[in-house]
Amino acid sequence: METTKTETDAAKMGIDPSKNKVTLVVFSGDMDKVQAAFNIALGAATMGMEVTLFFTFWGLNVLRRHRSKSVGGFLRRAFDYINPGGARNLPLSKFNFGGLGKSALRRLMDQFSMPTIEQLIAMAKEANVKLIACTITMGVMGVDQDNLIDEVDDLAGVFAYLGEARESSVNLFI
Amino acid sequence: METTKTETDAAKMGIDPSKNKVTLVVFSGDMDKVQAAFNIALGAATMGMEVTLFFTFWGLNVLRRHRSKSVGGFLRRAFDYINPGGARNLPLSKFNFGGLGKSALRRLMDQFSMPTIEQLIAMAKEANVKLIACTITMGVMGVDQDNLIDEVDDLAGVFAYLGEARESSVNLFI
Amino acid sequence: METTKTETDAAKMGIDPSKNKVTLVVFSGDMDKVQAAFNIALGAATMGMEVTLFFTFWGLNVLRRHRSKSVGGFLRRAFDYINPGGARNLPLSKFNFGGLGKSALRRLMDQFSMPTIEQLIAMAKEANVKLIACTITMGVMGVDQDNLIDEVDDLAGVFAYLGEARESSVNLFI
Numbered sequence: 001m002e003t004t005k006t007e008t009d010a011a012k013m014g015i016d017p018s019k020n021k022v023t024l025v026v027f028s029g030d031m032d033k034v035q036a037a038f039n040i041a042l043g044a045a046t047m048g049m050e051v052t053l054f055f056t057f058w059g060l061n062v063l064r065r066h067r068s069k070s071v072g073g074f075l076r077r078a079f080d081y082i083n084p085g086g087a088r089n090l091p092l093s094k095f096n097f098g099g100l101g102k103s104a105l106r107r108l109m110d111q112f113s114m115p116t117i118e119q120l121i122a123m124a125k126e127a128n129v130k131l132i133a134c135t136i137t138m139g140v141m142g143v144d145q146d147n148l149i150d151e152v153d154d155l156a157g158v159f160a161y162l163g164e165a166r167e168s169s170v171n172l173f174i
Numbered sequence: 175m176e177t178t179k180t181e182t183d184a185a186k187m188g189i190d191p192s193k194n195k196v197t198l199v200v201f202s203g204d205m206d207k208v209q210a211a212f213n214i215a216l217g218a219a220t221m222g223m224e225v226t227l228f229f230t231f232w233g234l235n236v237l238r239r240h241r242s243k244s245v246g247g248f249l250r251r252a253f254d255y256i257n258p259g260g261a262r263n264l265p266l267s268k269f270n271f272g273g274l275g276k277s278a279l280r281r282l283m284d285q286f287s288m289p290t291i292e293q294l295i296a297m298a299k300e301a302n303v304k305l306i307a308c309t310i311t312m313g314v315m316g317v318d319q320d321n322l323i324d325e326v327d328d329l330a331g332v333f334a335y336l337g338e339a340r341e342s343s344v345n346l347f348i
Numbered sequence: 349m350e351t352t353k354t355e356t357d358a359a360k361m362g363i364d365p366s367k368n369k370v371t372l373v374v375f376s377g378d379m380d381k382v383q384a385a386f387n388i389a390l391g392a393a394t395m396g397m398e399v400t401l402f403f404t405f406w407g408l409n410v411l412r413r414h415r416s417k418s419v420g421g422f423l424r425r426a427f428d429y430i431n432p433g434g435a436r437n438l439p440l441s442k443f444n445f446g447g448l449g450k451s452a453l454r455r456l457m458d459q460f461s462m463p464t465i466e467q468l469i470a471m472a473k474e475a476n477v478k479l480i481a482c483t484i485t486m487g488v489m490g491v492d493q494d495n496l497i498d499e500v501d502d503l504a505g506v507f508a509y510l511g512e513a514r515e516s517s518v519n520l521f522i
Contacts, residue, residue: 036521057210136213310387332392336518339517
């Protein structure tokens with residue numbers, strides 16, 4: 001059992017087991033904010049904490065397959081067009097200036113061997129970070145389970161999120 | 175007494191009473207973020223948790239009457255013009271593209287019978303979610319109590335917010 | 349020892365010592381969000397709480413010296429150009445409209461004698477709020493310690509942040 005394992009790790013590291021959970025809502029689909037979410041998640045997992053990332057609204061794009069198409073009529077296809085989805089297509093929250101900001105940041109990150117979002121997802125999986133897709137957002141955006149990457153651990157709604165969040169010592173909305 | 179009632183509900187549902195409070199700062203006035211705040215608030219209230227939404231900065235627009243005018247000179251009126259206020263006038267945080275993003279999302283939400291912000295406010299009131307307006311923001315924006323909708327429970331500042339927040343198991347800045 | 353002093357203040361004020369810490373991630377470099385972060389920090393410090401502000405990503409700009417230049421090649425200089433840094437140069441998250449939104453808000457704030465970000469930094473220092481610069485962001489942006497203002501208390505990474513955050517009763521991502 002994953003939870004027990006993590007608790008044991010935490011106990012070994014002298015961590016108060018009641019302060020061992022991190023739950024992050026990833027609302028944003030911006031590359032920089034998603035990067036920040038994964039940095040915190042991976043740091044916490046490395047420290048032996050139990051981490052859940054709950055992807056909702058624009059954040060769901062992180063979990064969509066590259067160039068996956070939504071299910072639905074004209075409106076959904078139009079929405080898809082302006083909101084392409086997939087970890088490779090995330091915009092930057094600021095200084096986008098026709099793409100200069102993003103490519104400049106990406107090249108700086110390459111110089112520092114900083115991982116891409118796709119690499120961060122793989123690292124998160126190895127570190128037992130749980131990746132949850134928000135079912136309400138999936139409904140609105142016409143995304144079904146086949147449109148999501150295999151790394152998704154679970155589909156869940158607001159009650160499951162709150163059940164985790166209220167037991168967590170670190171809750172952030174990103 | 176409302177608090178006692180909620181605590182009793184929570185106890186009935188087997189919820190640890192020390193983990194029963196949710197306090198959300200609604201800083202953003204963007205439709206999508208405000209929607210996310212209400213979704214979390216309503217979910218928590220349904221689970222028997224005690225929920226406070228603290229509207230500050232742009233988030234205060236949610237609580238302004240439709241087309242209400244600020245009190246003050248030219249500068250305030252100019253500010254009003256670019257920041258119209260009222261739950262019906264909230265912008266979208268991303269993909270606004272001349273309004274296409276917002277109207278497309280709104281029509282998708284209609285297809286799914288998702289409530290408007292005005293409906294969410296009414297649902298929040300029925301679920302005993304507390305709606306608090308930030309007094310500092312009211313001062314800066316020239317908004318007085320008459321400019322706010324009747325659903326506002328209280329006006330308060332940062333100390334009242336922190337008093338609630340530090341007793342809450344879920345604190346988010348949205 | 350600062351911590352002990354704060355704990356004593358809190359005890360005097362009847363505050364549960366296990367609910368006495370506030371840790372804010374300042375990810376955003378937008379003037380309005382940074383203002384909100386300092387308002388919460390100063391309020392909490394006034395209440396006798398122990399407050400840490402962790403500046404990361406765009407938030408690091410708050411701690412950069414006015415017109416300080418990054419260390420590095422062409423790409424870093426281009427990045428500097430679109431991301432000038434310094435508390436006086438923060439953009440506004442919304443309604444910027446060629447600067448009108450920001451200058452209008454600034455003038456309203458002046459009318460209400462609201463402090464500038466530089467004044468807020470000084471007030472935070474007096475109130476024993478800890479200002480931490482994120483080392484990962486410093487690396488990516490080519491910012492070294494000489495580029496940071498003297499008010500910075502410490503440089504730290506994600507583990508130090510999480511160590512503080514999980515002992516805090518109020519954690520926000522701003």
